[in-house]
Amino acid sequence: MELTRIYQCFCDRTRLRILHLLAKSPLCVCDFQEILGEPQVKISKHLAYLRRARMVNTTRQKNWIIYSLPQRRPAELDSNLKCLQDCVQTDPIFKRDYQRLAKLKKSCCEPRQLFREAADRRRINANA
Amino acid sequence: MELTRIYQCFCDRTRLRILHLLAKSPLCVCDFQEILGEPQVKISKHLAYLRRARMVNTTRQKNWIIYSLPQRRPAELDSNLKCLQDCVQTDPIFKRDYQRLAKLKKSCCEPRQLFREAADRRRINANA
DNA sequence: TGCCTATATTCCTGCATAGGTATATAGATC
DNA sequence: GATCTATATACCTATGCAGGAATATAGGCA
Numbered sequence: 001m002e003l004t005r006i007y008q009c010f011c012d013r014t015r016l017r018i019l020h021l022l023a024k025s026p027l028c029v030c031d032f033q034e035i036l037g038e039p040q041v042k043i044s045k046h047l048a049y050l051r052r053a054r055m056v057n058t059t060r061q062k063n064w065i066i067y068s069l070p071q072r073r074p075a076e077l078d079s080n081l082k083c084l085q086d087c088v089q090t091d092p093i094f095k096r097d098y099q100r101l102a103k104l105k106k107s108c109c110e111p112r113q114l115f116r117e118a119a120d121r122r123r124i125n126a127n128a
Numbered sequence: 129m130e131l132t133r134i135y136q137c138f139c140d141r142t143r144l145r146i147l148h149l150l151a152k153s154p155l156c157v158c159d160f161q162e163i164l165g166e167p168q169v170k171i172s173k174h175l176a177y178l179r180r181a182r183m184v185n186t187t188r189q190k191n192w193i194i195y196s197l198p199q200r201r202p203a204e205l206d207s208n209l210k211c212l213q214d215c216v217q218t219d220p221i222f223k224r225d226y227q228r229l230a231k232l233k234k235s236c237c238e239p240r241q242l243f244r245e246a247a248d249r250r251r252i253n254a255n256a
Numbered sequence: 257t258g259c260c261t262a263t264a265t266t267c268c269t270g271c272a273t274a275g276g277t278a279t280a281t282a283g284a285t286c
Numbered sequence: 287g288a289t290c291t292a293t294a295t296a297c298c299t300a301t302g303c304a305g306g307a308a309t310a311t312a313g314g315c316a
Contacts, residue, residue: 003215004141011135029293044294063292076215083211087131087204157263172264191262
């Protein structure tokens with residue numbers, strides 16, 4: 001793998017947060033929305049970018065698409081992910097991402113939970 | 129220092145080679161030209177980019193401008209430079225850069241040497 | 257002062273990307 | 287089949303960057 005390709009993926013803050021999360025656990029798109037608090041398009045496009053760069057794999061589970069780091073990955077990617085972990089240890093944003101990930105773990109891809117939230121949002125929009 | 133700024137500097141191959149060299153030793157622009165074999169404009173512009181990002185310092189010595197990494201640099205930069213060193217250990221281009229650097233060390237910023245080479249080039253151009 | 261050197265900057269073109277709005281798609285459920 | 291969900295894509299605009307050609311600048315030296 002071309003090293004600059006890795007750094008190109010790393011040089012956007014949203015992608016950095018995505019990769020940081022994926023180093024911990026596979027996740028679906030709505031998990032990222034929940035944790036990062038960014039609009040769906042933005043996240044979807046950054047995930048597409050990472051997919052094109054072959055930095056992440058995808059698999060479908062019912063309605064959800066699960067993103068994960070490839071099981072076998074080049075040493076350079078692992079080194080840099082490790083370096084990233086070290087570098088962001090004290091960063092409040094990255095720390096908060098991990099906290100939110102921990103909270104989300106139980107409800108991850110649980111339709112009921114998500115559907116309820118969607119219904120809430122609809123209600124809010126209807127009232128607005 | 130914003131971490132993405134570091135990765136932005138890292139995501140071009142020429143800049144990566146420059147930083148890799150600077151991790152070993154301060155160098156002037158013509159050293160980079162010599163080692164990287166790239167045109168002066170290209171190198172000068174990448175150095176300007178790194179300067180703007182405050183990744184490198186400059187100092188003048190007679191006609192030459194010496195580039196170096198800042199003495200005191202953020203931990204993230206050091207971590208990533210170290211990671212870079214590890215990652216490119218077997219890369220032929222980066223290895224060759226270090227070999228050329230070792231050869232150049234004695235003649236670095238020696239006017240006579242350089243002027244002679246410039247004269248050679250002029251002669252070659254005149255004959256072409 | 258004038259010429260040389262080393263280096264920087266300006267101007268250009270082409271290309272990639274970020275982010276937003278709107279819309280499409282694909283699978284699940286009724 | 288209709289409708290829902292989750293996700294992806296198309297289209298747009300603005301921006302930044304790479305790289306080349308030409309030119310400018312700043313210091314050293316005759």
